Amino acid sequence: MEIRKAGPTDTALINSLAAMVWEPTYREILTKAQLDYMFEMMYSHASLQEQLQHKGHQFLLAQEGSSFYGFASYELNSKPGATKIHKLYVLPESQGRGVGALLLKAIEREAAAAGNTAITLNVNRFNKAFHFYTKTGFTKTGEEDIHIGNGYLMEDFIMEKQLHTL
Ligand SMILES: CC(C)(COP(=O)(O)OP(=O)(O)OC[C@H]1O[C@@H](n2cnc3c(N)ncnc32)[C@H](O)[C@@H]1OP(=O)(O)O)[C@@H](O)C(=O)NCCC(=O)NCCS
Secondary structure (H helix, E strand, C coil): CEEEEECHHHHHHHHHHHHHHHHHHHCCCCCHHHHHHHHHHHHCHHHHHHHHHCCCCEEEEEEECCEEEEEEEEEEEEECCEEEEEEEEECHHHCCCCHHHHHHHHHHHHHHHCCCCEEEEEEECCCCHHHHHHHCCCEEEEEEEEEEECCEEEEEEEEEEECCCC
16 A cells, blocks of 8 residues: 555545545534535535645545545644644545545644644544544643634544654
8 A cells, every 4th residue: 555645636536535434434423414515614615726826735545556545734833843634535445444544644744744743633522533642642632622613613632642752
């Protein structure tokens, strides 16, 4: 399996991968209306272009041959010394086989190469991905409720992992 960087020409691919994992991830946590609203906000062509070209979000794809297994996005120096993971998704049928850990390792390498010493992220308080993050060395450092418009809330844990350099 290869982890490769994605570019502006990959937005349709990222959108279609996200569409496969979005509902299974959140359907027991959020209403369908909120899911649709958030998907449009985060994965429309215009939004992905904005993230890639203006917000400094870098995207990774987990790929083997012509098959794709997951994607991630991250932002180096989102605050001094820290890289923020914005997205980390493995397709449902490929979860639990190490793809998420591979994507995370790739982000950690990029963060360390940029001189960052910590990785931060937000995860929904009811998402079982929280346990993946604790397993991979993150600790919960806080909670926040983010108003995203239309009366919708994202109820998140904030998590952080220190990168130990040799
Ligand atoms: C969370 C997610 C990215 C993890 O990726 P993955 O490929 O399924 O996880 P991996 O197989 O790499 O697991 C790495 C380790 O975490 C553990 N783990 C993974 N998911 C777990 C879970 N839900 N609960 C407890 N442990 C978990 C694995 O057992 C493994 O431990 P090991 O190294 O001792 O074997 C993936 O399951 C996913 O995409 N989930 C749905 C989308 C989502 O919620 N993304 C996060 C948004 S913030």
